[in-house]
Amino acid sequence: MMSLSEIGFWATVKRQFFFKVSSYKNAFSTLVVLQVLAILLSMGGTSSMGSGSTNVFVSVSYYSSSAVIVFSMIWCFITAILITTRAYRNDDFAFVTNRLTQNMANILFLLTASVIAAITANLSGYAVRVAAYALHGVEFVASPSLFNTPGEWLMSVSASFLYIFLLGSLGYILGTLTHLNRLFMFIIPAVFFGGMFTGAANDGFITQTVLFFNDETSFVLFMIKVIVTSSLLFILASWITNKTEVRL
Amino acid sequence: MIINPDGTKPIYVQISEWIETEILNESFVQDEKVYSQYQLAEMMNINPATAAKGLTKLVEEEILYKKRGLGMFVASDAKDIILNKRKSNTLTKLVDDVVAEANHLDVSETELISMIQTSMSKLRGEKE
Amino acid sequence: MKAITCTHLTKSYGNKKAVNDLAVSIEENKITGVIGRNGAGKTTFLQLVAGFIKQSEGKIHVLGEPPFNSLKASANTIFINDTMNLPTSLTIYEILKMGNEFYPNWDMELAERLFDYFSLDRSQRHDRLSKGMKSTFNMIVGLASRCPLTIFDEPTTGMDASVRSDFYRALLKDYLAHPRTILLSSHHLNEIEELIEDVLLIKDGTNHLHVSVSDLKEYGIGVQGESTNLEAWLKGKDVFHKRELPMNKAYAVVKKEQLDPNYKQAGLEVAAVSATDMSMYLTGTSEGGIDDVFK
Secondary structure (H helix, E strand, O other): OOOOOOOOHHHHHHHHHHHHHHHOHHHHHHHHHHHHHHHHHHOOOOEEEEEEOOOOEEEEEEOOOHHHHHHHHHHHHHHHHHHOOHHHHHHHOOOOOOHHHHHHHHHHHHHHHHHHHHHHHHHHHHHHHHHHHHHHOOOOOOOOOOOOOHHHHHHHHHHHHHHHHHHHHHHHHHHHHHHHOOOHHHHHHHHHHHHHHOOOOOOOHHHHHHHHHHOOOOHHHHHHHHHHHHHHHHHHHHHHHOOOOOOO | OOOOOOOOOOHHHHHHHHHHHHHHOOOOOOOOEOOOHHHHHHHHOOOHHHHHHHHHHHHHOOOEEEEOOOEEEEOOOHHHHHHHHHHHHHHHHHHHHHHHHHHHOOOOHHHHHHHHHHHHHHHHHHHO | OEEEEEEEEEEEEOOEEEEEEEEEEEEOOOEEEEEOOOOOOHHHHHHHHHOOOOOOEEEEEEOOEOOOOOHHHHHHEEEEEOOOOOOOOOEHHHHHHHHHHHOOOOOHHHHHHHHHHOOOOOOOEHHHOOHHHHHHHHHHHHHHOOOOEEEEEOOOOOOOHHHHHHHHHHHHHHHHHOOOEEEEEEOOHHHOOOOOOEEEEEEOOEEEEEEEHHHHHOOEEEEEEEHHHHHHHHOOOOEEEEEEEOOOEEEEEEEHHHOOHHHOOOOOEEEEOOHHHHHHHHHOOOOOOHHHHOO
16 A cells, blocks of 8 residues: 655645745736836835025925835735635645645745835835936935935835735735625725725724824834734634635 | 457456466466466556456466465466366357257258368368 | 545535435545546545535545545645646646655656656646647646545546557556556546446436446346337336337346346347446436437
């Protein structure tokens, strides 16, 4: 008799993770395209103001990577939805997996994707500034030099990572819900737009949610909020998918 | 030998009959080892269990004997057993068919016997 | 040891029971042919075995445990089907390398040899392959994985005759060298009759008959003669199949053990029934045939 192979949980997660990295590699080229697009859009300065007297005209423009980070967040959101679709989920079952290892590998993949997106987005901030310096000959005011200190840089990367990963977990749960029942495809946008327009401008559900994260001034608290929220979303998604079937 | 899957004879019977013929042809002689079930499976493109069934049939009929761990071997009186069996099975059946057909065509008993004799002398003539 | 055991296995989709109260136990290291008409429930049964779907009722054990969500079952089972999903972002050669990473018994050398033998293109994508090439590639995955439980669901769809016979030969040779439990589904038995040891006939989602191929061959017997005589003789017997023949004659298939010796007096002739025909009669509707449509 051919002996049965026992296979470890984490060993399977690891293999699934590497499988996902190589088979979703197209997602990373999309990221590059989106970030380049965002850099080009930031070229003119994300916002500017000017004031002048008869002899002097002062123009202040913000050259930052915020557009790149927003684009990266959208990218992670869409990627997360994409990997919850049936075609992607079924691919895993061609090889060794169960539903839990599949979700673990997906989460690891989104973590990796968020880290890469956060780092590249922050590096692209320099590209924006360098380009602005070269093209417009601007003087930097907000940051005294072209480059930040390593500490500031790390903080900036971490914050972008948390934002991107949060959006990833949101996309993952929304994709999973849609996978569970097609009705969610209509319900979710309805709730989203409904939440945006109902209620007073600042009391809306969506606004409140955004403020919950965005108004947090303590980095540690912000980090805890993001980690707890995304963990809950992933646990919910894993619980939902634990009974989904592979349909051919 | 080519297995005929559409035939009405089970494949294992076709296998055992083929080995019998090989023994009659002296491709295998007394106390010689015959093919294993795996060799048969590979040669005939059949399931090894089917091949084993064909071999077991021959062991039951004492045409082959088993040596533990070594394989199947041709029994000393294998040829006689096969010949007797074929005589009683195959030939009787053929004769039945011939008689039935003769009846159908109104061929008398003496006529049939003389036809058989002619056929036999023809065969003898060819042999000489 | 049993590779697969099921009792009262049922899988419902809405009101329809694709698998209905199926009980079977399949011994390990045998090649079993799963035979049934289209829509009989073969694929649903095989998907339950592979742990892809969860039963609605009943029990199923595969390699010692319920297969749904079992890592052990997943690592030791491979399910090959012509609609199986394989990543389209990888080349087919990369998929083979991935299989090598995942399956503990995977034989990369065999995979590469078969790959070259069937002249597949390493840089090709799975969704760009023709139907026959796709089946060929899937078959290579199924063979090279060397899973203790290997399931081929209609593996030869779209293959031409020579690839088909190459496939069956390859399957047999690899099975001889590495015996394992193999389920092979097909709607025609004649193609796999020599290869398999047992037959599982599935009809209306349930186990209709589970016997060895040689027993299936001796299961029924064909009887032929004058319609009226045959009709009288058939009384009280299980008739699997019956059809009218020219000149007021008829042909029927009954269980071999019900062949009483008085058939000769009734002027009936008997003939053996091939396993393929028998499986067709058993899985089809018992009476009537295409001829009745034209009456």
